[in-house]
Amino acid sequence: MxxxxxxxxxxxxxxxxxxxxxxxxxxxxxxxxxxxxxxxxxxxxxxPVSEPQAGDEPGDDDLPAECRDLYSQPLWATLVWAPDAVLTPSRDLPSTSAAGLIDALAPTVRMTCTWTSAEGEISTTLAEVATDAGAIAATALPTAGFTCAAIDGRTRCTRTDGELIETIEAGGGLWLSTSQTSWQPADYPGRVAEAVWAG
Missing domain, CATH: 1.20.5 (Single alpha-helices involved in coiled-coils or other helix-helix interfaces)
Structure with missing residues (x-):
């Protein structure tokens, strides 16, 4: 053959x-x-479920409904791809050194999103507060080491202590606070604020 x-x-x-x-x-x-x-x-x-509506203050329908809604796709990818990244949603009170302000404002927590990874920890809380919370924060927080400024009609206060960066932003009856320990993605507080006050 x-x-x-x-x-x-x-x-x-x-x-x-x-x-x-x-x-x-x-x-x-x-x-x-x-x-x-x-x-x-x-x-x-x-x-998208619906188009954002223009207005002075965001309505309930415009606000993020869950942790994923707080993050743009690029920021979400940055967080998810961090080594050993884990997101834990809850309704815990804000993680901040300004405990006295929390007691005074008594925020109604909508969500707290806590990320842990090999790079550090980030905890962000979205809550409802009185409409004058921004003015109260601007008065009270500088004595606790925060630097406050007006941004787009809101009050943003920040404090850095070694590897800890705290940001508290209030306006239009909303409170957004972030505590970052060792892990600081580029302009994290500003990018999350855009998701809350996008209207």
């Missing part, structure tokens, strides 16, 4: 095994992108 030229079983097996190994390596390399890809796909399929 004459053998067909150009065919070698050993060579075919070697090429097949190398190809399988390459595919396996590509699958392993692609696995870390799976959560972000699924999140992106879900956003593309679902789309």
């Amino acid at each position: 004459t053998r067909v030229g150009g065919r070698n079983a050993v060579f075919a097996w070697v090429v097949g095994l190398i190809s399988a190994a390459i595919v396996a390596v590509l699958v392993v390399l692609a696995l870390p992108m799976l959560p972000a890809s699924l999140a992106w796909l879900g956003e593309q399929v679902n789309g």
Whole structure:
């Protein structure tokens, strides 16, 4: 029997095994992108629920309803891709050194989003407060080491103590506070504030 030229079983097996190994390596390399890809796909399929409405103060329908709503896609990706990142949603009171102000304003917490990772911890709280909370914060917080300024009709106060950065922002009956320990994504407080006061 004459053998067909150009065919070698050993060579075919070697090429097949190398190809399988390459595919396996590509699958392993692609696995870390799976959560972000699924999140992106879900956003593309679902789309926005409603268009933001213009107004002086955000209504309940305009406010973030869950932790994911606080973050733009780029910021979400930054947080999710941090080593060992875990998001824990709750309704805990704000994490801040300004405990006296919390007691005075008695905020009604809508959500607290706490991120932990190998880089550090970030805790952000969105709450409802009295409409004069910004003025009260601007008066009370400088004595606690905060620096306060007016931004877009709101009051933003910040304090840095070593690896801890605290930001408290109040206006229009809303309170947004963030406590960042060691982990400081670029302009995190400002980017989260945009999600709250986007209207």
